[in-house]
Amino acid sequence: MSIEIDHLSFSYRGSKTKVLDDITLSLPRGSFTGLVGPSGCGKTTLARCLNGLIPHFYPGEMTGNVIINEWNTIDYAAYELAQKVGLVFQNPENQLVAPNVEREIAFGPENLGVPRQEIRRRVEELIRNIRLEEIRDKAPFELSGGEQQRVAIAATLALQPEILVLDEPTSNLDPLSAFELLQLLHRLNREKLLTIILIEHRLELVAPLAQELVVLDEGRVIAKGPTREVLMEEKVAEVGVAIPKVVQLAKKLNRPHLIQACPLSVESAVKAILEELKR
Amino acid sequence: MILFDDVWFSYTPNHPVLREISIEISPGEVVALMGENGAGKTTLVKHINGLLKPSRGTVFIDGVDTRSTSTAALARKVGFVFQNADHQLFADTIEGEVAFALRNLGFPSDEVQERVSQYLERFDLARYKEQSPFLLSGGERKRLALASVLCVEPTILILDEPTQAQDAKQKLKLAQLVDSFRRSDSIILLVTHDVEFAVQVVDRLLLLSKGCLLADGAPRQVLGNPDLLRRARLLPPQLTQLAHKLADKVPTFPRDIIALEEAVTATSKLLAKR
Ligand SMILES: Nc1ncnc2c1ncn2[C@@H]1O[C@H](COP(=O)(O)OP(=O)(O)OP(=O)(O)O)[C@@H](O)[C@H]1O
Ligand SMILES: Nc1ncnc2c1ncn2[C@@H]1O[C@H](COP(=O)(O)OP(=O)(O)O)[C@@H](O)[C@H]1O
Ligand SMILES: [Mg+2]
Ligand SMILES: [Mg+2]
Numbered sequence: 001m002s003i004e005i006d007h008l009s010f011s012y013r014g015s016k017t018k019v020l021d022d023i024t025l026s027l028p029r030g031s032f033t034g035l036v037g038p039s040g041c042g043k044t045t046l047a048r049c050l051n052g053l054i055p056h057f058y059p060g061e062m063t064g065n066v067i068i069n070e071w072n073t074i075d076y077a078a079y080e081l082a083q084k085v086g087l088v089f090q091n092p093e094n095q096l097v098a099p100n101v102e103r104e105i106a107f108g109p110e111n112l113g114v115p116r117q118e119i120r121r122r123v124e125e126l127i128r129n130i131r132l133e134e135i136r137d138k139a140p141f142e143l144s145g146g147e148q149q150r151v152a153i154a155a156t157l158a159l160q161p162e163i164l165v166l167d168e169p170t171s172n173l174d175p176l177s178a179f180e181l182l183q184l185l186h187r188l189n190r191e192k193l194l195t196i197i198l199i200e201h202r203l204e205l206v207a208p209l210a211q212e213l214v215v216l217d218e219g220r221v222i223a224k225g226p227t228r229e230v231l232m233e234e235k236v237a238e239v240g241v242a243i244p245k246v247v248q249l250a251k252k253l254n255r256p257h258l259i260q261a262c263p264l265s266v267e268s269a270v271k272a273i274l275e276e277l278k279r
Numbered sequence: 280m281i282l283f284d285d286v287w288f289s290y291t292p293n294h295p296v297l298r299e300i301s302i303e304i305s306p307g308e309v310v311a312l313m314g315e316n317g318a319g320k321t322t323l324v325k326h327i328n329g330l331l332k333p334s335r336g337t338v339f340i341d342g343v344d345t346r347s348t349s350t351a352a353l354a355r356k357v358g359f360v361f362q363n364a365d366h367q368l369f370a371d372t373i374e375g376e377v378a379f380a381l382r383n384l385g386f387p388s389d390e391v392q393e394r395v396s397q398y399l400e401r402f403d404l405a406r407y408k409e410q411s412p413f414l415l416s417g418g419e420r421k422r423l424a425l426a427s428v429l430c431v432e433p434t435i436l437i438l439d440e441p442t443q444a445q446d447a448k449q450k451l452k453l454a455q456l457v458d459s460f461r462r463s464d465s466i467i468l469l470v471t472h473d474v475e476f477a478v479q480v481v482d483r484l485l486l487l488s489k490g491c492l493l494a495d496g497a498p499r500q501v502l503g504n505p506d507l508l509r510r511a512r513l514l515p516p517q518l519t520q521l522a523h524k525l526a527d528k529v530p531t532f533p534r535d536i537i538a539l540e541e542a543v544t545a546t547s548k549l550l551a552k553r
Pocket of ligand 4: 144145146320321
């Protein structure tokens with residue numbers, strides 16, 4: 001499923017500021033895109049436009065179009081869009097509605113009328129994959145911040161959307177859980193051709209996996225393209241995007257081959273440095 | 280001074296979330312508390328402002344047992360920024376949010392004004408001052424929660440996940456701000472999953488796992504122990520991982536690397552040799 005964003009601008013009601021300012025993007029089916037930029041630049045607002053929360057729930061002025069596989073989001077209700085586009089909220093607590101973890105994961109598919117057998121299968125698979133065994137009977141308020149976040153992710157995946165938008169899904173996760181989540185997303189992207197848009201400040205997690213980066217600043221797209229190229233652009237670091245340390249190292253060492261290799265992960269940095277050593 | 284003396288805590292009977300916790304934190308210290316999701320970090324720090332009381336054992340704040348004092352009295356001493364800023368923000372305006380604690384503690388009105396503008400400026404929120412806190416972005420809300428607690432300059436400061444939703448610039452500013460709060464008579468305790476931020480700002484690291492204290496020491500020493508890190512589901516900083524992998528191939532390469540400058544120096548030296 002593809003996403004076409006065409007000259008999209010938006011301001012929230014009561015404010016003149018264009019929180020999104022003339023955004024045009026095309027994200028093909030099966031793509032994995034990192035959406036990054038400083039705090040307050042409009043990332044969450046753009047995410048809300050992708051699943052129809054804007055314009056259907058947030059009042060404001062929207063111009064331009066968002067087309068999800070030929071559906072213009074203006075013409076479809078939010079619940080219809082929700083079946084195509086799953087959104088993991090920035091604040092997981094706002095997403096949790098059921099009395100316990102198991103019910104939370106089952107809630108979405110139940111509402112869509114998925115057969116019971118299939119719901120059980122999805123719930124068990126997600127409890128295993130996202131390590132929720134120990135908390136499966138707990139209520140949302142009995143969960144730690146990171147546990148809430150993992151449950152919100154599982155509940156969204158249970159809907160099996162074709163497009164998955166995750167708004168800072170690792171902000172409460174311990175480093176290993178964050179890494180494991182990214183591995184899971186990578187697998188879903190490759191095996192199921194799930195289209196992924198990941199909003200994230202931890203670039204060291206995103207860089208090795210995202211094919212493309214889109215950088216927002218003050219509501220505008222200031223850079224987009226293959227991850228490697230975008231990370232090398234000076235202005236991207238200038239607006240506050242945390243360039244991965246291995247990329248910074250390659251830049252600082254200032255050797256043409258290392259810069260050209262632009263290692264995005266620890267493994268590729270080690271490889272590039274060892275090759276430079278042999279050169 | 281913060282003192283945990285053999286503290287146990289359970290939310291539900293027979294499921295201890297904290298076990299046998301004994302910690303002493305003295306004035307002048309800047310400490311990080313780290314550990315896996317569900318380890319008990321938030322539960323532990325909620326004992327410092329009296330939101331939770333131990334099931335067994337005692338917590339003393341400046342010599343006073345938290346059981347024998349009120350949360351209101353503790354609030355004068357202990358500034359607490361919640362993991363989820365929404366649990367903290369309530370005022371109609373951003374200005375009002377920051378002014379609230381200052382007024383409550385009886386600061387004169389010109390001092391209130393002064394600090395409100397100073398702290399909104401520091402956290403890049405001044406342009407929103409008459410707006411509602413609930414219209415802010417996630418990262419902005421976290422910074423507002425920080426501003427509204429830091430502005431009273433409490434002697435004990437507890438920050439639960441302060442770098443959440445912050446970009447590189449905001450993190451750097453926060454690190455500098457924490458540094459400027461370092462005083463011989465105050466304590467800063469931060470709960471964080473951000474290893475790089477922690478090594479940058481703290482001089483002591485507590486590692487909690489499954490409710491037990493796993494380690495207590497200098498950040499480099501704790502982060503240099505792969506076994507401990509695995510148990511607490513932490514990963515070393517990216518450049519430490521790089522150093523270890525390089526040292527496996529080139530034994531002379533130093534393993535104890537965290538900061539960018541250290542990695543640049545060591546790698547330049549390595550490449551110059553050939
Ligand atoms: N109100 C509650 N009632 C029952 N159990 C709870 C409650 N709050 C937390 N817990 C449980 O206690 C354990 C510790 O939770 P805590 O919030 O202290 O973890 P944490 O270390 O802060 O984790 P995180 O990194 O995810 O924020 C978890 O297993 C959690 O499920
Ligand atoms: N519901 C809302 N009403 C009015 N303004 C909002 C609302 N949500 C966010 N904003 C403002 O829009 C801007 C972008 O916010 P957001 O998209 O949440 O940023 P990001 O996710 O990149 O941090 C911010 O200045 C924020 O204050
Ligand atoms: Mg956001
Ligand atoms: Mg917590």
